[in-house]
Amino acid sequence: MMKLQPFPELNSERLHLRKLKLSDCDEIFEIRTNQIINQYIFRPKNRQIVDKDGAVNFIQSINEKVDKNQVVFWSINLKKIEKTIGTICLWNFSSDNSTAEVGYDLSLEYHQKGIMHEALCCVIEFGFNELSLRKITAYTHRENKSSCELLKRNNFVLNENERDNSNPNNLIFELNKT
Numbered sequence: 756m757m758k759l760q761p762f763p764e765l766n767s768e769r770l771h772l773r774k775l776k777l778s779d780c781d782e783i784f785e786i787r788t789n790q791i792i793n794q795y796i797f798r799p800k801n802r803q804i805v806d807k808d809g810a811v812n813f814i815q816s817i818n819e820k821v822d823k824n825q826v827v828f829w830s831i832n833l834k835k836i837e838k839t840i841g842t843i844c845l846w847n848f849s850s851d852n853s854t855a856e857v858g859y860d861l862s863l864e865y866h867q868k869g870i871m872h873e874a875l876c877c878v879i880e881f882g883f884n885e886l887s888l889r890k891i892t893a894y895t896h897r898e899n900k901s902s903c904e905l906l907k908r909n910n911f912v913l914n915e916n917e918r919d920n921s922n923p924n925n926l927i928f929e930l931n932k933t
């Protein structure tokens with residue numbers, strides 16, 4: 756069984772990754788509803804946030820899963836500025852906890868500054884060294900260039916043999932522990 760208590764805060768040169776709080780609801784609402792940020796992300800209706808209450812419910816439900824060791828979901832903050840500028844998570848753990856999927860998003864004004872690269876490096880290191888994962892997967896829309904490039908820059912490899920049956924536009928990338 757994975758042990759994620761206390762919550763694993765992570766730090767890098769510019770970033771502090773911490774647990775989500777209810778007070779992050781305005782930023783979560785913006786990140787999850789902005790049309791540009793979400794242009795390549797398909798979510799079924801019951802997983803779409805439509806108002807601030809939805810953002811609060813989302814945070815509560817994520818933190819319940821975090822407390823049950825089912826997902827690790829970080830708020831990305833610039834160091835010393837307590838404000839969520841993006842999120843990154845490990846979820847969809849296999850039953851033996853040897854593989855997990857990574858997901859991420861970032862407020863528009865912070866794109867193209869290497870921020871998600873820095874966050875992803877921390878999460879990969881944590882996943883392999885602290886959670887003993889053997890493989891991390893990532894599903895991303897084939898036209899989501901920034902995301903595909905980010906994954907390739909971090910040594911993820913496209914698995915051409917597998918398809919996402921729920922979304923044919925998705926590519927599946929994989930990173931194996933070396």
Ligand SMILES: CC(C)(COP(=O)(O)OP(=O)(O)OC[C@H]1O[C@@H](n2cnc3c(N)ncnc32)[C@H](O)[C@@H]1OP(=O)(O)O)[C@@H](O)C(=O)NCCC(=O)NCCS
Binds near residue numbers: 866867904
């Ligand atoms: C995908 C996403 C997280 C990438 O985040 P990001 O922080 O902008 O990514 P990075 O900055 O690390 O890399 C993106 C670009 O910035 C460039 N870059 C990297 N470090 C940089 C730096 N220090 N200064 C300036 N540019 C830099 C990279 O070369 C890269 O260029 P590219 O467009 O040619 O690939 C972001 O675009 C996003 O949130 N998209 C919407 C949500 C989403 O699609 N999530 C993925 C779902 S699967």
